[in-house]
Amino acid sequence: MSSDNGSPKDVTALLEFRQVNTHYGAVHILKDVDLAIYPGELVCLLGGNASGKSTTLKTLLGMVTPTSGEVVLDGEVVNNKPTSYRVVNGVTMVPENRRLFKRLSVKENLELGAYLRNDKEGIAEDLEKIYGLFPRVKERLSQKSGTLSGGEQQMVAIGRALMSRPRVLLMDEPSMGLAPALVQQNFELIQQIHSDGVAIFMVEQNANMALSIADRGWVLQTGRVVLDDTAEALLANPELRASYLGEG
Amino acid sequence: MSAAAALLPSSALHQDWRKVFRWGLICGGSLIALCLVGMPVELDRREIVERYLSLGYVSVLLVPICAGWVAATQIVLEGFESRKQGLYDLVTGLLVGVLGGGGLSLLMVALDSWNLRDPLVNWSPKLLRFLTYENGMGFGAGAWIITCGVLGLAGASLHVVPRVVRRVVAIVLMGLLALSVLESAVSDLSEGFRLEWLADLIYAKKGGLTLTSALVVGIVMAVVAALTDGRVKAVTNRYREMEGMERQKASIVLFAVVAVLCIVLPIFLGKIMNELLANVGIFLLLALGLNIVVGLAGLLDLGYVAFFAVGGYTTAVLTSPNSPWFAPELHFGVSLIFVVIFAAIVGLIIGAPVIRMRGDYLAIVTLGFGEIIRLLFMSDWLGPYFGGAQGITNVPGVDLGFATVKGTDPRSVFYLVLFFCVIAIYVSWRLQASRLGRAWMAIREDEQVAEAMGINTVSAKLMAFVVGAVLAAFSGAVLAAKVGSIFPTSFMILVSIIILVVVIVGGMGNIAGVLVGSVVLIGVLGGPKQPGLLQEFQNFKLLIYGILLVFMMLKRPEGLVPSARRSRELHQDEFLQDAWLKGDKLGIDDDEIETGHVEEESR
Numbered sequence A: 001m002s003s004d005n006g007s008p009k010d011v012t013a014l015l016e017f018r019q020v021n022t023h024y025g026a027v028h029i030l031k032d033v034d035l036a037i038y039p040g041e042l043v044c045l046l047g048g049n050a051s052g053k054s055t056t057l058k059t060l061l062g063m064v065t066p067t068s069g070e071v072v073l074d075g076e077v078v079n080n081k082p083t084s085y086r087v088v089n090g091v092t093m094v095p096e097n098r099r100l101f102k103r104l105s106v107k108e109n110l111e112l113g114a115y116l117r118n119d120k121e122g123i124a125e126d127l128e129k130i131y132g133l134f135p136r137v138k139e140r141l142s143q144k145s146g147t148l149s150g151g152e153q154q155m156v157a158i159g160r161a162l163m164s165r166p167r168v169l170l171m172d173e174p175s176m177g178l179a180p181a182l183v184q185q186n187f188e189l190i191q192q193i194h195s196d197g198v199a200i201f202m203v204e205q206n207a208n209m210a211l212s213i214a215d216r217g218w219v220l221q222t223g224r225v226v227l228d229d230t231a232e233a234l235l236a237n238p239e240l241r242a243s244y245l246g247e248g
Numbered sequence B: 001m002s003a004a005a006a007l008l009p010s011s012a013l014h015q016d017w018r019k020v021f022r023w024g025l026i027c028g029g030s031l032i033a034l035c036l037v038g039m040p041v042e043l044d045r046r047e048i049v050e051r052y053l054s055l056g057y058v059s060v061l062l063v064p065i066c067a068g069w070v071a072a073t074q075i076v077l078e079g080f081e082s083r084k085q086g087l088y089d090l091v092t093g094l095l096v097g098v099l100g101g102g103g104l105s106l107l108m109v110a111l112d113s114w115n116l117r118d119p120l121v122n123w124s125p126k127l128l129r130f131l132t133y134e135n136g137m138g139f140g141a142g143a144w145i146i147t148c149g150v151l152g153l154a155g156a157s158l159h160v161v162p163r164v165v166r167r168v169v170a171i172v173l174m175g176l177l178a179l180s181v182l183e184s185a186v187s188d189l190s191e192g193f194r195l196e197w198l199a200d201l202i203y204a205k206k207g208g209l210t211l212t213s214a215l216v217v218g219i220v221m222a223v224v225a226a227l228t229d230g231r232v233k234a235v236t237n238r239y240r241e242m243e244g245m246e247r248q249k250a251s252i253v254l255f256a257v258v259a260v261l262c263i264v265l266p267i268f269l270g271k272i273m274n275e276l277l278a279n280v281g282i283f284l285l286l287a288l289g290l291n292i293v294v295g296l297a298g299l300l301d302l303g304y305v306a307f308f309a310v311g312g313y314t315t316a317v318l319t320s321p322n323s324p325w326f327a328p329e330l331h332f333g334v335s336l337i338f339v340v341i342f343a344a345i346v347g348l349i350i351g352a353p354v355i356r357m358r359g360d361y362l363a364i365v366t367l368g369f370g371e372i373i374r375l376l377f378m379s380d381w382l383g384p385y386f387g388g389a390q391g392i393t394n395v396p397g398v399d400l401g402f403a404t405v406k407g408t409d410p411r412s413v414f415y416l417v418l419f420f421c422v423i424a425i426y427v428s429w430r431l432q433a434s435r436l437g438r439a440w441m442a443i444r445e446d447e448q449v450a451e452a453m454g455i456n457t458v459s460a461k462l463m464a465f466v467v468g469a470v471l472a473a474f475s476g477a478v479l480a481a482k483v484g485s486i487f488p489t490s491f492m493i494l495v496s497i498i499i500l501v502v503v504i505v506g507g508m509g510n511i512a513g514v515l516v517g518s519v520v521l522i523g524v525l526g527g528p529k530q531p532g533l534l535q536e537f538q539n540f541k542l543l544i545y546g547i548l549l550v551f552m553m554l555k556r557p558e559g560l561v562p563s564a565r566r567s568r569e570l571h572q573d574e575f576l577q578d579a580w581l582k583g584d585k586l587g588i589d590d591d592e593i594e595t596g597h598v599e600e601e602s603r
C-alpha cells in the first residue's frame, strides 16, 4: 500500500475499519480490511463481483458483525452497537438495486427513512428539502413506489436515505440497473449531495466513472484491499486499468 | 355450417377454438365434479324460491355463468389497444355453456348405464333424478344443454351490457340469494319486532321465498339499484377522500351507527341467532389478532390456534372447580390478567426461535408449534394438569354482579365478545398508525432494508407475535366461558387455517375487511365446528373455504374489502398504463381515473 493515499491526516475518521474480518458461516469474506472515511469526503470502493463490497457496507452499518477487528465510528468502537445506533449517529445506506418498499407510497418510503427521528419540524423541513431536490418525487407522493421508473426510484431511494440526516451516505452500486443516460445524471446528483457536506462512500463496479468524481478509493479483491490510493493515482494505475477498466 | 355463416357476421365464427374448447371442458368438468361431490343433491333440500329453485340448482347454474364470464374475458396485453367486446365473446360464452351442458348430459347417460356407486358414493339415482328434473333423459339432456348455453351467454354478456344493467342484475340476484339465505335471521328478527306477518309474507311455509315475494322484492331491488346507481360509489369515494377532522367526524358517525346496531339488534334476536353472532365474534377476535401478525407484520403464522388454546386452558384451569391439579377458582376478570401474561409468554417462547426465519420456513415451523401445543394439552404426560383428552369441565360463566355471561344465554356471550372485539379493533387501529405499525409495514415489504433503516426487526416482529397472541387468548377465554368446558379437540389445526382464510378473503391488513370476512364466512358458512346460516353446507364447508381461498388468491388478492391505500395502488397501475397508451405520460386526467376506477370495481 502506498504510504500517502491522500487521506486527511489530522482529523478523526468518521467511520473506520481496523483489520476487519467477516465470515458468513465458515466462509471468510473480508480479510484484514482497513478503511477510513473522513467527514465530507467522497470516496469509492471498487471491486468485481462477489469481492465483498456489499458485505463491507453491511459491516459498516452493523448488519453483519465482524469476527475480528474493529468498526470505529467517531473514534468509538461500535462492533457491538446495533444498526439503529449507527443510523442515529449519521450513517445511512442506499441499498443495492434501490430496494424501495414497493407496495408503499413514495411518501411512506420517505417517512420510513426518518424512522428513528422524533423531531417533527426537522422531518417536515427535510421533506421540503427533498421535494426541492426532486420535484418529480413531490408529484408522485401518493403513488406506489414500485410503479415508478428506474430514475424516479433512484430519487426516492436517495431521498429516503437523506431523511435520516446522514453525515455519511453508503451507496451500494448506485449506477447499477440505470439507463446509460441516467448514470451521468446520477453521478451529478451524488456530487450535489456531497457538496452539501455529506460524506459519500460509494461502492462501484463502474470504476472509471466513480473515480472521476471521487477523492480517493480502494480496490477490493476477494475480500482483501489490494489498492488504496488517490483517485488520480488509481486512474493511472496500470494494474487497475488492466483488470477493472477493461484495457490491456 | 354454411347456413349459420350466412346468418351470422363472420366475426362470430372467428373463434379461438382452443380457448372455447378449454373453457368448455373446464365448465363441463367442474359441473361433473360438483355433482359427484354430492353438493347439488344435498343442497337441493334448501329452497331459494319455493318449488322453483333450490340452492342445489343454484350451485350448478353458477358454474356456466362463471365459465362464460371468464372465457369471454379477453387478455389485455400490456401496451396494446384492447379489442372491443362483442358478438365474438357472446358466442364464446354460449359455446362454453353448451359444452358444459354436454358434460352434464354425458354424466346423465353414464349414471343411467353403469353403476359406479362403489368408488363414487354420490353416484346415485338421486343424482339422476336431480339432473333430469324427474322428466326423463331426453328432456334432462336438452334442458341442461340449453340452460347452460343460455347461462354461458349471460355470463359472457356481462362484459357487453352497460354498467347500470350489470349492476342492477348483480344486485337483484345477490339480494334475492341473500334474503333467502338469511331466512332464519330475518324470521327471527321479525319475531323480535313482533312483525311475524312480514316474514310470513316473504317466506314460504317450508322455507324459501315464495314466487310472488321473489318477484316483488326483485323488482323493488332493481328499481332501488337503478336509482342509486353511482350514488353509493360517490359517497364512499367522498368518505375516502375526506381528510383530518371531516374524516374523523364521518368515522365517528359510522362507528356510532354500527355500535348501536350491535348493541340493539341482539335484543330482538332469538337464541340461535345470538349463538351465531357469538361464534362470529369469537372468530372475529381471532381474525383481528391474526390480521396483525399476517396482515400488518407479514409473518405467516399457521400455528395461531396455539394462543387460542392457551387462553382457553388458562381460563379453564384458573376458574373451574374441576381443574384437576390446581383450582384457585378465580373470577373470570382476575384470570384474564393471567391469560394476558401466559399468552405473552407463549408468544415470546414460540416467537423467539421462529422470528429469524423467512416466510415459508416460518409458516412450516409455526404450523408444527400449533400442533405441538394441542398435543401437549392432550398428552397423558400433562393429563394430570390439564385433563388430557377429557379436558376441563365445569368452567363457570362470567359473573358480572348484575348478570352472568354463560353459554345458555348466548346473547350475554355476544356482548362479552363484542367488548373484546371493540378493544381489539381499537388496538389494531391505533397500532396501524403508530410507529410500531410503520415498522411492521416496512418489515413486511423488505426486512433487510427495514433493518438498514435502523428498525429493530426482531423486537418489532416479537411484538406482533405477542399482540396477536393476547387477542387470540382473549378469544380462547371467551370460548371457555361460553362452552363451559375446554377440550383439546377445540384447537385443531383447522382453526388456524380457517382464520387465515377469513383474513385473506376479507382483505389482509385491513380491519373492515376482516370484519366483513368473519361475518360472511363464519356467519354464513360456519366455523370449523360451529354451524352457520347455511347448515346444509356443513359437509362442503372445507371445500368451499378451499375454493374461495384459491379464487381470491388468483383473482382478487387484495381481499373483498381492500384498504383505501391498496385499491389506490391497484388503480394506479391501470391509469398509468392508460396514460401511457395515450402517449401522455404525465397529464393524468381526473375523469379518466374515475371511469377506470368504476369499471374495475363493478366487475
Ligand SMILES: Nc1ncnc2c1ncn2[C@@H]1O[C@H](COP(=O)(O)OP(=O)(O)O)[C@@H](O)[C@H]1O
Pocket: A024, A027, A029, A047, A048, A049, A050, A051, A052, A053, A054, A055, A056
Ligand atoms: N448472507 C450471505 N450468506 C452467505 N454468503 C453470502 C451472503 N451474502 C453474501 N455472501 C457471499 O459473500 C461474498 C461477497 O458478497 P458481496 O459482499 O455481496 O459481494 P459484492 O457486493 O462485492 O458483489 C459472495 O461470494 C457471496 O456469495
Ligand SMILES: [Mg+2]
Pocket: A053, A054, A055, A096, A172
Ligand atoms: Mg454487492
